[in-house]
Amino acid sequence: MVGIVSYGAYIPRYRIKVSDIARVWGKDGEHVSQGLRVKEKAVAAIDEDSCTIAVETAKQALGRADIDPRNIGAIFVGSESKPFAVNPSASTVAEAIGAVPNVTGADLEFACKAGTAGMQAVYGMVKSKMIKYGMAIGADTAQGKPNDALEFTAASGGAAFIIGDQNVIAELEDTCSFSTDTPDFWRRAHQEFPEHGGRFTAEPAYYKHVIGAAEMLREKMGFDYDDFDHVVFHQPNGKFPLRAAKKLKIPFEKLSAGYISPVVGNTYSGNVPLALSAVLDIAKPGEKILVVSYGSGAGSDAFSFKVTPNIKKVRKAPFVKDFIEDKVYIDYAIYAKFRKKIKSI
Amino acid sequence: MRDVAIVGAGMTKFGELWDKSLRELVVEAGAKAIEDANVEGRDIEAIFGGCMASGALTGQEHVGALLADHLGLNPIPSTRVESACASGGLALRTAYTAVASGMYDIVAVGGVEKMTEVSTADVTRALGGAGDQEWELFNGATFPSLYALMARRYMFEYGATEEQLAAVAVKNHHNAMSNPYAQYHREITIKDVMNSGYIASPLKLLDCSPITDGSAAVILTSMDKAKEYTSKPIKIRASAQASDSLALSDRKSLTSINAARVAAQSAFKQAGLSPKDIGMAEVHDCFSIAEILAIEDIGFFKRGEGARATAEGRTAIDGEIAVNTSGGLKACGHPVGATGIKQAIEAVWQLRGEASGRQVKDLEYALTHNVGGSGASVVVHIFERGY
Amino acid sequence: MGENLPLVWRKMPERYRLVGSKCLNCGRIYFPRRKICPHCRRKGKIVDIKMPEKGKIYSFSEVHSAPPGFENELPYFVAIVELQNGIKLFSMLADSPRNKIRIGAPVKMVFRKITENDGKGIIAYGYKFKVL
Structure with missing residues (x-):
């Protein structure tokens, strides 16, 4: 049995309210917040980046399960906000957790789904017995251009999964991907902020791929959506996953455990990993979890997990809910300083 | 080993000396000391110069050669001595050993720092190098923050207050009023210190010694030669030095500088004296807490009593022990490499009875205490009249 | 750089x-x-x-005047941390509100950026401590 043997999440402490961002740009905060179904978003501190977040998640994951870091054979870090254009966060994570030097890895980019792409990569490596354990991390300090719609949701956070074939807490029953060349969101080389296709990001991009992947996995495995106790869809905002669920006739209760975007924002590559972590925090043995990520460009990775009794052994604080609750509000000025949006410094 | 005396002393005014460069400062102080000693330049056999950070602060290294060249003393040997903020004190001690050993009869000893050529941020970084670069400076330490960590712990362990620490600065500013060489001639109050804004809490701007340009120099001879030059030679009764961990976190205590205790005890042993014999002391008050620790480490006061004693005026010029009659590093100024020599000059002037307006009465023995970094090196000297 | x-x-x-x-x-x-x-x-x-990655604050200071490279983090806290094994080290404190910082306060290690080398050089990562 191959699956998740441990996981770790991290959300930075700082929050900015969507209404505070809206106020700066002369928009109706209440209206924006309701439209996006996002109240506030997590902001990394001035001394954090996607690499430090990746390290924190990796340490949490290692700390929960009694795994010798030297047995981690591969580390993939998915992010669209890497601190270096060239120079991997994967090797920094490996050094920080003591997995060096017998370890492979790389940084992955596929907009918001690089984290789940890493999970598939290490799943394959473990299943083929190339490595004993592999670590997949999705971590971002996502940035929206000032006064762009993305600025209301682009957030910081991430989660790490250790995949292995012993003491599995959630069996990875099957996975598949639905990908096409659909550039609904991009950031050209040397550009600081991403661009996007506005309303184009909805139907031909998000919904087509999320639903396409879910249906592809359903056909492959022959399940019924009712078989799942929990469902995680990528949450670029609070609205899209609800509509995707509605299209598939999945009731909201099944989304609720991992529905974090309203209070965390969209943590991009870290979004589905964080949401899945929140589900694992409360899932009972025997429960089934459907996970579908989405990355612009575009693709969705769908997974079916089955929780095992081992889950109780790794159920150690801090939980995603603890990170969500431990928060300090900052205003737009401090946010601009933390995220280096003040260009003269 | 033979007895050694100071036969001449000279210094520049301390302060922001915008119109003087590093070399002009050393020439001015050196010329004054040579003049005061009434020696011929050609009689000087060697030079020792204390300087901490001329490279980081002015771009100029090779200060030993610079000294010999610009004082017109080529080709005699000239050596730069560096021990962070104790560079001056250690230059004096190095010169002392050179004369005491009989290797030289007459040497010139100087100290200099030119600190106003660069920005305050660059000075902060340069001085931070007095701590542990790899484990303190690298991790965001500033030099004030290291002493602030000592101050916080001292306040925690002994219940001392920020007002008591402030009393150090108030006293030293008062003493500096009658020192024509001092950077500041301005009385301050406890309230001024309390309102001066935190640099590294609990230390405020007026708890900190300033950024200063300056140079100081003395001429040493063997005691038996001294009378050829002056009727008032000042004998170096003891010279001691000790070391401790570079990083503050490796110390056994944050409320005592062990190297200072060891150096002071060694000096008292050499001199056959005890703390109560000392009438005035120039101690290393780079920050107010540093003077409190100094007067405890030397043994003038018990541990934990220094802050209260200072607030009670017991270290004033007319108190039990006159501490920092020059105004100390706080008010006379702290051109880092020059400070140790300036301390010795104040002792010389006090023992000669030339410290007009701040003269300590019936003075027999004077002590100087010069600290490198956060206490990793300490140099202590004891002086008495040689006439 | x-x-x-x-x-x-x-x-x-x-x-x-x-x-x-x-x-x-x-x-x-x-x-x-x-x-x-x-x-x-x-x-x-x-x-x-x-x-050990946990310890307590042995002494601390809030820094208001920084060396080059740390200016944008002002004011920031530094501390001598006493680890659970008695070893002391100097560290910056991250994410720690003023009202929770006191001698004896429990802290744990976090992984943070220490310096950025002007945005062009290598990023120096390392430990800071956070009040629990």
């Missing part, structure tokens, strides 16, 4: 995961690592040992 690249690289075991030294001869523990045991000197036998 990347001027301190070799220094950043050389100290990664300490800075990234608190690796220190233990002398097998006398049992003393050191952080950062030392090449010789100052107590046993030639008789000592030094091996690597991981430090």
Whole structure:
């Protein structure tokens, strides 16, 4: 049995309210917040980046399960906000957790789904017995251009999964991907902020791929959506996953455990990993979890997990809910300083 | 080993000396000391110069050669001595050993720092190098923050207050009023210190010694030669030095500088004296807490009593022990490499009875205490009249 | 700049995961690592040992005047942290509100950026501590 043997999440402490961002740009905060179904978003501190977040998640994951870091054979870090254009966060994570030097890895980019792409990569490596354990991390300090719609949701956070074939807490029953060349969101080389296709990001991009992947996995495995106790869809905002669920006739209760975007924002590559972590925090043995990520460009990775009794052994604080609750509000000025949006410094 | 005396002393005014460069400062102080000693330049056999950070602060290294060249003393040997903020004190001690050993009869000893050529941020970084670069400076330490960590712990362990620490600065500013060489001639109050804004809490701007340009120099001879030059030679009764961990976190205590205790005890042993014999002391008050620790480490006061004693005026010029009659590093100024020599000059002037307006009465023995970094090196000297 | 690249690289075991030294001869523990045991000197036998990541504040200060590279973080807290094994180290405090910082407050290690080298050089990562 191959699956998740441990996981770790991290959300930075700082929050900015969507209404505070809206106020700066002369928009109706209440209206924006309701439209996006996002109240506030997590902001990394001035001394954090996607690499430090990746390290924190990796340490949490290692700390929960009694795994010798030297047995981690591969580390993939998915992010669209890497601190270096060239120079991997994967090797920094490996050094920080003591997995060096017998370890492979790389940084992955596929907009918001690089984290789940890493999970598939290490799943394959473990299943083929190339490595004993592999670590997949999705971590971002996502940035929206000032006064762009993305600025209301682009957030910081991430989660790490250790995949292995012993003491599995959630069996990875099957996975598949639905990908096409659909550039609904991009950031050209040397550009600081991403661009996007506005309303184009909805139907031909998000919904087509999320639903396409879910249906592809359903056909492959022959399940019924009712078989799942929990469902995680990528949450670029609070609205899209609800509509995707509605299209598939999945009731909201099944989304609720991992529905974090309203209070965390969209943590991009870290979004589905964080949401899945929140589900694992409360899932009972025997429960089934459907996970579908989405990355612009575009693709969705769908997974079916089955929780095992081992889950109780790794159920150690801090939980995603603890990170969500431990928060300090900052205003737009401090946010601009933390995220280096003040260009003269 | 033979007895050694100071036969001449000279210094520049301390302060922001915008119109003087590093070399002009050393020439001015050196010329004054040579003049005061009434020696011929050609009689000087060697030079020792204390300087901490001329490279980081002015771009100029090779200060030993610079000294010999610009004082017109080529080709005699000239050596730069560096021990962070104790560079001056250690230059004096190095010169002392050179004369005491009989290797030289007459040497010139100087100290200099030119600190106003660069920005305050660059000075902060340069001085931070007095701590542990790899484990303190690298991790965001500033030099004030290291002493602030000592101050916080001292306040925690002994219940001392920020007002008591402030009393150090108030006293030293008062003493500096009658020192024509001092950077500041301005009385301050406890309230001024309390309102001066935190640099590294609990230390405020007026708890900190300033950024200063300056140079100081003395001429040493063997005691038996001294009378050829002056009727008032000042004998170096003891010279001691000790070391401790570079990083503050490796110390056994944050409320005592062990190297200072060891150096002071060694000096008292050499001199056959005890703390109560000392009438005035120039101690290393780079920050107010540093003077409190100094007067405890030397043994003038018990541990934990220094802050209260200072607030009670017991270290004033007319108190039990006159501490920092020059105004100390706080008010006379702290051109880092020059400070140790300036301390010795104040002792010389006090023992000669030339410290007009701040003269300590019936003075027999004077002590100087010069600290490198956060206490990793300490140099202590004891002086008495040689006439 | 990347001027301190070799220094950043050389100290990664300490800075990234608190690796220190233990002398097998006398049992003393050191952080950062030392090449010789100052107590046993030639008789000592030094091996690597991981430090605990939790401890408490031994002393602290709020810094208001920073050296180059730290200006944008002002004001920031620094502390001497006493780890659970008694070892003390100097560290910046991250994400720690003023009202929770006091001598004795429990802290744990976090992994943060220390310096950025002007946005062009290598990023120096390392430990900071956070009040729990």
